[in-house]
Amino acid sequence: MTTTPMTTAAANGGPAARQQAPLLSVRNVVQEFETRRAGGIKGGIVHAVSNVSFDVLPGETVGVVGETGSGKSTLARSVIQAPPPKSGQVIFEGVDLCTLKGSKLKQARRQMQMVYQDPFGSLNPRWRIEDLVAEPMLGYRIGGGRESRDKRISELLDLVGLDPSIYRRRRPIELSGGQCQRVAIARAIALNPALIICDEAVSSLDVLIQAQVLNLFEKLRRELNLSYLFIAHDLSLVKQVSDRVAVMHLGQLAEIGPVESLYARPLHPYTAALLNSVPGFDPQTGQARKPVPLKGEPPSPLDPPSGCRFRTRCPRAQETCALVEPRLRERSPGHEVACHFPLDEPAPGSGEAPAAAAAVLSGEPASVPGADADRAAKPDGQPPTLTRTAP
Ligand SMILES: Nc1ncnc2c1ncn2[C@@H]1O[C@H](COP(=O)(O)OP(=O)(O)OP(=O)(O)O)[C@@H](O)[C@H]1O
Ligand code: SF4
Numbered sequence: 001m002t003t004t005p006m007t008t009a010a011a012n013g014g015p016a017a018r019q020q021a022p023l024l025s026v027r028n029v030v031q032e033f034e035t036r037r038a039g040g041i042k043g044g045i046v047h048a049v050s051n052v053s054f055d056v057l058p059g060e061t062v063g064v065v066g067e068t069g070s071g072k073s074t075l076a077r078s079v080i081q082a083p084p085p086k087s088g089q090v091i092f093e094g095v096d097l098c099t100l101k102g103s104k105l106k107q108a109r110r111q112m113q114m115v116y117q118d119p120f121g122s123l124n125p126r127w128r129i130e131d132l133v134a135e136p137m138l139g140y141r142i143g144g145g146r147e148s149r150d151k152r153i154s155e156l157l158d159l160v161g162l163d164p165s166i167y168r169r170r171r172p173i174e175l176s177g178g179q180c181q182r183v184a185i186a187r188a189i190a191l192n193p194a195l196i197i198c199d200e201a202v203s204s205l206d207v208l209i210q211a212q213v214l215n216l217f218e219k220l221r222r223e224l225n226l227s228y229l230f231i232a233h234d235l236s237l238v239k240q241v242s243d244r245v246a247v248m249h250l251g252q253l254a255e256i257g258p259v260e261s262l263y264a265r266p267l268h269p270y271t272a273a274l275l276n277s278v279p280g281f282d283p284q285t286g287q288a289r290k291p292v293p294l295k296g297e298p299p300s301p302l303d304p305p306s307g308c309r310f311r312t313r314c315p316r317a318q319e320t321c322a323l324v325e326p327r328l329r330e331r332s333p334g335h336e337v338a339c340h341f342p343l344d345e346p347a348p349g350s351g352e353a354p355a356a357a358a359a360v361l362s363g364e365p366a367s368v369p370g371a372d373a374d375r376a377a378k379p380d381g382q383p384p385t386l387t388r389t390a391p
């Protein structure tokens with residue numbers, strides 16, 4: 001079974017895409033959690049999402065990738081205000097959701113629905129499928145009286161490929177994982193949303209069922225003009241479904257760009273390393289090759305490195321990387337990277353870009369000048385001050 005790419009011609013970072021008003025604008029979103037040790041003693045602040053900004057256009061699918069703990073789910077939850085971010089804006093259809101409360105927020109959130117990884121866990125096992133699909137409509141008092149709601153339930157089940165005459169009266173335990181995920185999708189679209197946020201929505205399904213569910217997402221995108229924020233570990237899945245891809249590293253956006261250019265010409269050493277960790281895919285040659293795992297543990301989000309958060313694992317890191325936090329900058333239309341020495345530039349010191357790319361491909365971490373001394377980064381390109389902090 002093959003899947004149809006969930007892509008739109010206009011939404012690939014080209015001029016047409018740029019003229020469209022975004023459906024969703026995430027601006028400088030920060031989400032942090034205070035941790036407590038035993039006895040309620042303060043344990044520190046988890047910097048789960050730090051100053052993240054991006055747009056989703058109408059009808060566009062934006063993929064989000066990154067290692068475990070990079071902040072993908074926290075970002076998704078911040079978008080739906082569950083909980084609201086500590087700072088920043090989430091502008092949906094022109095309204096900043098962070099300024100809304102109570103019924104106004106509930107009404108605005110109706111337009112954005114989540115589909116989660118665990119199809120069984122997201123459905124009440126005691127309820128019948130028809131009641132599960134009716135629940136969001138009842139919660140928002142839409143769908144009319146009983147008769148029209150019943151008709152809508154059948155339409156929704158039809159739309160997600162479940163024969164209502166067979167499945168309406170069943171319970172989740174009588175369905176397969178893929179069928180349960182279809183019910184979860186029917187619930188999500190029951191409220192006529194404009195945006196669906198899929199958080200690892202197909203990760204627990206086997207490959208054939210994954211393909212079916214992805215094709216269903218694509219069909220719904222076409223028929224209902226939906227936009228998607230598609231979060232997944234699986235880089236090849238994200239490549240299949242996305243118009244643009246955002247790469248998250250330790251709570252920040254490392255890179256964002258049109259899917260073809262990001263996969264063929266990654267600009268951030270972290271993106272290149274992620275792509276190289278996928279078996280059988282070499283972004284440089286397109287040839288099959290052995291995966292090169294990304295070496296080293298990600299730093300703790302409780303105490304992220306100064307400057308660039310990837311510097312402790314980056315083969316291209318220089319002293320500047322410990323001193324100044326890189327900001328996203330555009331390198332080609334719609335393709336932005338947060339790196340002082342992106343891969344489309346000669347490697348620092350060598351004058352040769354291919355050598356730098358080879359270092360990244362080898363997965364060998366280079367020695368990082370200044371990595372042993374924690375140095376304070378100065379924002380906005382101010383001359384840095386070196387300050388050695390206590391370990
Ligand atoms: N409620 C919370 N309290 C404290 N820390 C949290 C909370 N929620 C998330 N975190 C932390 O925030 C960071 C980002 O977590 P998040 O779940 O967003 O990562 P993720 O990219 O979705 O990971 P995965 O790919 O494993 O799903 C992690 O370090 C996580 O432990
Ligand atoms: S070169 Fe520097 S800024 Fe770029 S990813 Fe490596 S450490 Fe970060």
Ligand SMILES: [Mg+2]
Binds near residue numbers: 072073074199
């Ligand atoms: Mg997650």
